Amino acid sequence: MSAELDCDVLVVGAGVVGCAIARELSRHRLRCTLVEARADVGSATSKANTALLHTGFDAKPGSLEARLVRRGYELLSEHAPRVGIPWERVGALLVAWSDEQLTQFPAIIERAHANGYTAIQELSVGELYRREPRLGIGARGALLVPDEGIICPFTTPLAFASDAVSWGCRLLLDAPVTGLERAGDHWVAQLPGGRLRASWLINAAGLRSDELDRLAGHDRFTVTPRRGELIVYDKLAGGHVSHIILAVPTSTSKGVLVAPTVFGNVMVGPTAVDIEDKDDTGSTHEGLEYVLAETAKIVPGLADYEVTAVYVGLRAATEHSDYQLTVDAANGYACAGGIRSTGLSASLAIAEYVREGLAGAGLTLEQRQGLQPVSMPNLGERFCRPYTDGERIAADPAYGEIVCFCERVTLGEIRDALRAPVPARDADGLRRRTRAQMGRCQGFYCNARVTALLDELGAKL
């Protein structure tokens, strides 16, 4: 970047929240810049979650989170199919494994109703096992939440960022904001390659949103990373559950869930342990032992299947129970921090909230006309993938040439990912855009070819 850049709005952090905000603002006649400390968008907490599109039935009634998850669900469930983000309304079953847990059902139903969600219903034990015959023995009853869904956590922030960039937003990667200064009616942000002047500053820095908030002159909250460890089972185990199997929450945790993924795997987790290091995304022996023990109880048959991957996500938990979402008109600053456990679901609503807040604070928003969203390549197992699409292969044989056999990723998809509006820049970025090397062999077979393609096609960017 050149020594000093100017923009109207600077969004710091390109997780799902920052990308959604940048997209929302880029619909207007504004010079918008999105900066990200890492090498890619959506590569921190937003890539390591349980990938559920929540209805918000269990949120704390009256909270901002409850309102925005509900609105986010409406917006994202409608937006996703339009742009090719895989999502499936598979429904959730909240299972009681003891009589004590069963007694909590009326309160859970009451909370759902208070949140405006009335489709929740109680199922008998017989009906539960009819729907999920592979569930472990001993379930005492269940609540059905028919609208809960599964979504692709990788495509979502990418789709938002792709729209923003194609609508004129400047995206700077490997660009951590290391200092902030208020100079008259502007912010001056310090970046590795120079300084960036902005009239408005939006903090969407996830785990580091407290640090950025302090750089902006506040002292309002502290982020304590809450580690969640998860296990992904092989696609051969894919038929083991057809709903999201939820636990009855305790005062400290939502418990371990078992869910199908849009990629055809089964996922189990997460744990919930507060830690100190915001970069500690390593898995632990105790965490995985705990998830395995819960798996053995909930869906014992999964133990016969291979584990494809384990991963860890860190929730941006704070001392407050709600989102840290504020707009400070006098200082041209908005904070969208501490978005702990539901940010994927609420992302579009958070963006809408920030946009309304900025408009209320005096930012002139003139909508651009004729903007079209970018169409994303489908990664979902239940939708048409290029290797099954005869017409597409006939038109371009690169879609018939498989490079990653575990995930059936073709040369055409890899080429497209390297030339997209927000292109893959390395193997990790390619994984999230195509699933190459994300299958059961984790790249053992295709790594050499993928690396060669990155060199060969990436160099032509």
Ligand SMILES: Cc1cc2nc3c(=O)[nH]c(=O)nc-3n(C[C@H](O)[C@H](O)[C@H](O)COP(=O)(O)OP(=O)(O)OC[C@H]3O[C@@H](n4cnc5c(N)ncnc54)[C@H](O)[C@@H]3O)c2cc1C
């Ligand atoms: C285990 C787990 C399970 C979850 N399950 C779900 C779920 O099923 N459904 C759901 O809706 N939500 C879920 N969540 C929550 C969801 O993942 C988060 O709320 C969401 O990803 C937060 O997005 P974000 O953009 O705020 O943060 P992030 O994705 O962390 O993005 C913040 C970005 O800011 C960047 N950044 C930080 N500091 C700076 C700086 N100084 N300069 C430039 N860039 C900076 C970071 O590099 C990062 O990329 C889960 C979370 C976890 C951990």
